[in-house]
Amino acid sequence: MIKVHGVPLSPFARKVYLGLRYKGLDxxxxxxxxxxxxxDFVKISPLRKIPALEHDGFTIPDSSVILRYLDQQFPDKPLYPADPQLQAKACWLEEYGDTKLIENLGPIFFQRFFRPRILNEEPDEDIVKQKIEQDLPPILGYVESVLPENGFAVGSHFTVADIALLSPLLNGRVGGYTPDAAQYPKVAGFFARALEMDFVKDQLAVEKEVFNL
Ligand SMILES: N[C@@H](CCC(=O)N[C@@H](CS)C(=O)NCC(=O)O)C(=O)O
Incomplete structure (x- = not known):
């Protein structure tokens, strides 16, 4: 039995849901x-962060650790490329997504979704403007420089890099921000292709239902 402790709009929890869905695991x-x-949650997640995984009595926190664990337990449809250099690239993009992308797309989501919907507060549009106009261009510019015109982020199959770049973009989208195709054609193309994948659609349907999006 696999159980994920978290909430669907958490970009880190979503990494795990997407990994499980990609692999076709219940x-x-x-x-x-x-x-x-x-x-009790602190017993399975000492930092009190989500997500945490429970698998047949075994528990472990942290999206990156969880995805690596799942890939070793369920090696079909691998998320980590076998080739050492491709694997290193995928892990680097996972790190970039988990840090820079989330730090700069997360605030758009926080201002435009979390504050009005959960905290009953007004969004601060100055923060959103700062993120979109000042902070995001070099960050998305870097992603633009490493993504291919077509296909997946790294190598010839879907990997943890696709998951980690996609998840923060989905939080930006909930905040009404999608990368402009004229400014970031490869990022926009990557995002559009991901949105067409059935297991991504399944995840989005759950988010829509749980949060009434
Ligand atoms: N490195 C962790 C980060 C997890 C994380 O920061 N989760 C956020 C929610 S998206 C959280 O639980 N924040 C609460 C806190 O920091 O106390 C991972 O990849 O799982």
């Missing part, structure tokens, strides 16, 4: 908000 979702849940 899982349960235990709704745990960022930083929280019951006092």
């Amino acid at each position: 899982f349960d979702m235990e709704m745990v908000p960022p930083g929280g849940g019951s006092d």
